[in-house]
Structure formats: C-alpha cells, structure tokens
Amino acid sequence: MKFSVIIPMYNESSIIDDTLRTLTGYLEQFCQANGHRYLLIFSDDGSADDCSQRVADALPSLGLENGEVKVVKADRNYGKGHAVSLGMAAAEGDIALYTDCDLAYGNEVIGTAVQKMIDDPSDILIGSRNMAGDGYEGYTFMRKLASKTYIKVLAFIAGFKLSDSQCGFKVFRREVGQALFAANGTNGWAFDIEIILRADHAGYTIHEMPVKIINHRESKINLIKDSTRMVRDVLQIKKRLKKEFKNK
Secondary structure (H helix, E strand, C coil): EEEEEEEEECCCCEEEEEHHHHHHHHHHHHHHHHHCEEEEEEEECCCCCCCCHHHHHHHHHCCCCEEEEEEEEEECCHHHHHHHHHHHHCCCCCCCECCCCCCCCCCCHHHHHHHHHHHHCCCCEEECCCCCCCCCCCCHHHHHHHHHHHHHHHHHHHHCCCCCCCCCCCEEEEEHHHHHHHCCCCCCHHHHHHHHHHHHCCCCEEEEEEECCCCCCCCCCCCCHHHHHHHHHHHHHHHHHHHHHHCC
C-alpha cells in the first residue's frame, strides 16, 4: 500500500532540515515494518526563503529505500489552503494526508492514522484535540480557551458538529481528497471548513481520531485579526457553496 504525506510550508528554513530528517526517518521505519511505500510532498506556498532548496539539497544524503520526496511550489504566497490543494494534486497512492511542517502532532500519528484507514475504512479521518484528554497539553489556559471557543464558534456558523474542524492533521482516501481540493475555492485558514462542508454535501464518511499537541511553537495566527477574517470567510463559503450546490 502506498500513501502520501503533504507538508504545507511557508518560510520554514529554520526548521525544515530537522523536519525532513525526522519525518523521513520515521516513514522509512514505518514502511519497512509494514510493507508500505510513501511519497512525502513539501508544498511551498511561495516562500521568500530557501526552504525548498534546502529540501532538494538534502535528498541525496537521505538514502531513502521505501519512498521518495517531492517539492511543489506556488508562484507566490496564496495561503495554507492553496498549499494543501497543490500538494493534494500531486499525491499518489491509496491515502493522502497533511500535517504541519513543525510536526505539531508528532510522527507516530501518521502510522496510527494509516492503520486506522486500513482497519476501519472511511473516506476522511480528522484529527481532534478535543477527543483526547491531553490534546491541549502544554497550551496556556488562555490559548486553550481561545482555541476551543474559536472552534465552537466556527462550527456553529458553518453548521456541523465535528469536535475540531481546525486541527492541522487530516487524512483522505486519495481520490476523495483530490476531488475535494480540486474544487476548493478558499486559499486562507478557513479552507478546512470548505473541505468539510463539501465532504458532508457529497455524503463522504468522516471519522475522527484523538490527537495530542507534541511540538509547540508560536502560532502564526493573529487571534483577533485572523479570527475576524475566518468568520467572514466562513460566511462567504456558506453563501458560495449554497449557490453552487443549488445549481447542481
């Protein structure tokens, strides 16, 4: 079985070397033990630094035996939604998943998710910090409160009941992911909402799995500015999709 791992990145030169070696090391070990193959895709959202080149320069020294690494790059900075869409279009195999460049949820969550998709097949598997008792371990009280409130508000506005729409770890049957992201019209942070709404409308099966924040770093999201923009984007997504679905 082959699966793809998509890493959206933007100006990640400070961490990309560690991410590349840590992740390929885990994927090599996991695939060797389970007879799988992998494609690791770094999707560069028009970075101004040399993170893409650092990946390319490091590849010859990795000695990969169970998979390969590919870099795709946008012509400019569009947003995380565009980066994931670009990576998803390049995905191969049976399963395609994405996780953040800082590996916030660790490496082992990838193997766990792949095995879950094999043992209990669904179209989409979504990581949830709210399903795990220690999902927010290490968060400050205010950051945890803000995150949980933010998710509840977005879920209410969007009209669905998933416990953590904004978790940066999501897994798809590859053809399902490619169909959803090919239709995605949201380049910014709210893209997860559009993908979930499209999946729900299409009748795809969605399961959740508990995940835990393992690697912490300062969030790139401005709580006030980006939250306001997110709410606005979700309202626009609902309006746009309502019109699109009505015309089908």
